[in-house]
Amino acid sequence: MDDFNTLLQGSAEAHGHLCPGQVVGVRMAMLGCRLIGLDNPRELPQIKKLIVYVEIDRCATDAIAYVTGVKLGRRSLKFIDNGIMAATFVNLETGVAFRIVSTETSRDLAHVYTSSGCTDKRQQQIEGYIKMPDEVLFKVTPVRVNVPIHDMPGPSRFKVHCEACGAMVRDKKEVLLNDRVLCRSCAYGSFYQELEDEERRKIA
Incomplete structure (x- = not known):
């Protein structure tokens, strides 16, 4: 997997602009893949081992899709319309899965991690989300996801x-x-x- 800065730049270009959601999504995807044991999810054979469930249709989802390579058309990206900045990463080969939620406290703490003198809230969030530790930015929970056969990637069986x-x-x-x-x-x-x-x- 590419380094964070490379992924963030590519994600922002694909999305159309750099925003706090891009930072959150890139970091969330990198952490999720690391937790489920995938280091190159966009390429074969790992691309066939991953499903990601996203719970919001916001900027972070584009970043997650960019970093991981998951797509709706491949049936590896699942949208659950909960309105929560969260994603669950599933390794189909091992069954290991983690749900990662962006914490609300991270928004309030963003200014703590920014350079002095920065007063623009959006820029504070971008800088803060880049610098703050995973445990501040995210809540991580190991979970079990029973993916039904009709939701698996591949040709339609039903x-x-x-x-x-x-x-x-x-x-x-x-x-x-x-x-x-x-x-x-x-x-x-x-x-x-x-x-x-x-x-x-x-x-x-």
């Missing part, structure tokens, strides 16, 4: 048609409701609404 709309539903994401196999949109409602005919004509 697929069925929704009995309402006909969509192909893969990887056991279907819902059994009133003895019908449905996609989640048909079962629970969708995040989108189809346009009425008059609205469609306006954009045609």
Whole structure:
């Protein structure tokens, strides 16, 4: 694995800017990989040994993905929408897993680790998160993650048609409701609404 500064620079370029979340994400990913025994997660064969569960869709997640090489499309990056700055790193070969949470106290302590005279809060966080020890920046917990076979990386092993709309539903994401196999949109409602005919004509 590259050194911290190299990874931070690459992550910031990939993300579009350097921010406190990039620092947290890079450090979190480096620590997580170290704890589960992976030193080169972006390359074969280690890339096939790693799954990361992230719990927030913020800057740190891009940094974690950059450092580790995990991707949604590879099914090695899992998004759990908890709104928590946390990630769980799983070694699929050994079963070893650690959940790492960015502490709220680290935000309040950032200024302690910055150069004197710096009053910009964002810059304080960037400098502080770079310098503070892991035990201040993070809470680390060993955990067990039972990854279901349908959530594993690789080709889709399970697929069925929704009995309402006909969509192909893969990887056991279907819902059994009133003895019908449905996609989640048909079962629970969708995040989108189809346009009425008059609205469609306006954009045609």
